[in-house]
Amino acid sequence: MGESDEAAVARARAGDPEGFRVLVERHSHALFRLAYRMTGNEQDAEDVVQEAFLRAYRRLDRYESRAGFGTWLYRITVNCSLDLIRRRLLERRDPAAGDASETMKSIPAGEPGPDRLAFGVEVRHKVALALAELSPKERVAFVLRHFEGRSIDEISRAMGGRPDAAKNCIFRAVQKLRRALDPLMSTAL
Amino acid sequence: MKHLKDEQLILYYYGEGVERAGTEAHLAACESCQASYDRLRETLAAIDAAPLPARPEDYGARVWQRLRPRLGEKPRFDWLGLFQPRRWVFGASLAALLAGAFLLGRFWPRPPEPSRASVPVSYRDRVLVLAMSEHLEQSQMLLIELVNAPAGGSIDLTAQQQGAEDLVEANRLYRQAATGAGEAALAGLLDELERWLLEIAHSPSRLSSRELEEFRRRIDQQEMIFKIHVIGRQLRAREEQVEPALPPARA
Numbered sequence: 289m290g291e292s293d294e295a296a297v298a299r300a301r302a303g304d305p306e307g308f309r310v311l312v313e314r315h316s317h318a319l320f321r322l323a324y325r326m327t328g329n330e331q332d333a334e335d336v337v338q339e340a341f342l343r344a345y346r347r348l349d350r351y352e353s354r355a356g357f358g359t360w361l362y363r364i365t366v367n368c369s370l371d372l373i374r375r376r377l378l379e380r381r382d383p384a385a386g387d388a389s390e391t392m393k394s395i396p397a398g399e400p401g402p403d404r405l406a407f408g409v410e411v412r413h414k415v416a417l418a419l420a421e422l423s424p425k426e427r428v429a430f431v432l433r434h435f436e437g438r439s440i441d442e443i444s445r446a447m448g449g450r451p452d453a454a455k456n457c458i459f460r461a462v463q464k465l466r467r468a469l470d471p472l473m474s475t476a477l
Numbered sequence: 478m479k480h481l482k483d484e485q486l487i488l489y490y491y492g493e494g495v496e497r498a499g500t501e502a503h504l505a506a507c508e509s510c511q512a513s514y515d516r517l518r519e520t521l522a523a524i525d526a527a528p529l530p531a532r533p534e535d536y537g538a539r540v541w542q543r544l545r546p547r548l549g550e551k552p553r554f555d556w557l558g559l560f561q562p563r564r565w566v567f568g569a570s571l572a573a574l575l576a577g578a579f580l581l582g583r584f585w586p587r588p589p590e591p592s593r594a595s596v597p598v599s600y601r602d603r604v605l606v607l608a609m610s611e612h613l614e615q616s617q618m619l620l621i622e623l624v625n626a627p628a629g630g631s632i633d634l635t636a637q638q639q640g641a642e643d644l645v646e647a648n649r650l651y652r653q654a655a656t657g658a659g660e661a662a663l664a665g666l667l668d669e670l671e672r673w674l675l676e677i678a679h680s681p682s683r684l685s686s687r688e689l690e691e692f693r694r695r696i697d698q699q700e701m702i703f704k705i706h707v708i709g710r711q712l713r714a715r716e717e718q719v720e721p722a723l724p725p726a727r728a
Contacts, residue, residue: 305548312544313537320532330530341544347639350682367639411523419524433491434524440493448622448636455488462487462521469520 290314293357301348308348312341315358319365325431326369327376328420336372340365362436363446366428373424411472418468422461429457430465481510486517606712609651613709616644616670620702623677624693631683641677648674666708673701 291310299307316337323336343364344351351360422430428447432438438446444454481489481503488494489501504511533539619640626632652667673696684692696702 305545308548309541309545312541316537316540317532320536321529324529337540338544338547341540342547343639345548350635352682363636364639367636367643371643415524416528434521445633446636448640450625453625455484455493458491459484459487462517463483465524466517466520469523470516472523 294353297348297351297353297357300345308345311344311357311361315361316341318358319361322362322365322431322436323369325419325435326366326427327372328416332372332376336365336368339372340368343368359442366432366446370424370428373427411469414469414472415465418465421468422464423457426457426461426464429454430461433458480507481513483513483517486510486514489514490517490521606715610709610712612644612647612651613705613712615640616648616674617702617705617709619644619677620673620696620705623689624696624702626689631685632689633683634677634680635682638678638680638682641674645671645674645678663708663712666704669699669701670705 293311293314296307296310296314300311301307319337319340320333323340324330324333327333327336340361344361347364351357419427419430425447429443432443432446433440440451440454440458443458444451447454447457481500485494485496485500489497489504494500504514619637623634623637626634626637648667648671652664652671655664655667
């Protein structure tokens, strides 16, 4: 059995970078998955993962073990993703930068192989576009609830707000996604 | 029969909500709500089809390889660091650009210079005014979250502290720029805001209800949120007055 997160944190705090390596190797996949779903862009997600680990390393002395290292890292990743989404929104308002949702529109819909129906490809593409249209907070709340299975209490803590606010973000996100995807769903019936 | 609301169906789908048994019984008895719920389930299931790029097995090791050299950059807040030339160059450039933006706003309107050289200046200033209003908006959100934190028991402020820490350095540069540009009201607000950000960043990560109440009282007393809101609106108005210029040509 591998070293626990707490033991690795203790080593890293004591100045041994190998302790932090254990944590990076263990949590990178989960962080990338979360960051990608937050940002909708592969390169942005890579940047968020790097930034989140860097912030975590710099703030290791503030980590309190009762929260669990994974949860703490999650919260940092959510904040890094939100910062990046806000920067992208700023760029979107900047006429030079073009529309940030272009990054979502450029997501390859996937090569339709023999096992993949055209309808499925269209749905996946439409889903990516619909997710890109959510506000940063709606996106964070929805991703944490739908993809990561976090409870509303956990989401509100990660977002630094109240449970009611997190719940409303999820409602609004689902309503927007339904408006975007329902026409496709009825086509499929 | 009173039908279920969308919100109830969403909570039920995600296993949240307190009236699960009641919702289940209603769905069993009501065809209309069951049909709504089936559509919701179908849509949310389709969302799982959103593409997720795969990472290689050794992804963690690759992240570590890129991260390892950067760990040496671990910054500790030391006053000597403020005197590093690189920081001065960055700060001075930002201050100069912001000063330009304020001066531009102050003397507006005037006919635009037709020369090519004026285009990137206007574009750059606009972006900086935008960045500052975004900064004020984020700071306002932070204070609103703090003021609205749920009462009762001790409150975890870790997220707000991290947010405040991220905003402090940018705030310092904006304040210097505003002072340099003779924008006394803005500089004063940023000075006040900086003290709040530092206090939040350095406060204990858990506050008792009484301490949080004291925070709220002081924020209200100083009308911080209102002041940030007003100055933020003024900046937005100024941003709209600055001519939307073409970006510099890309090579």
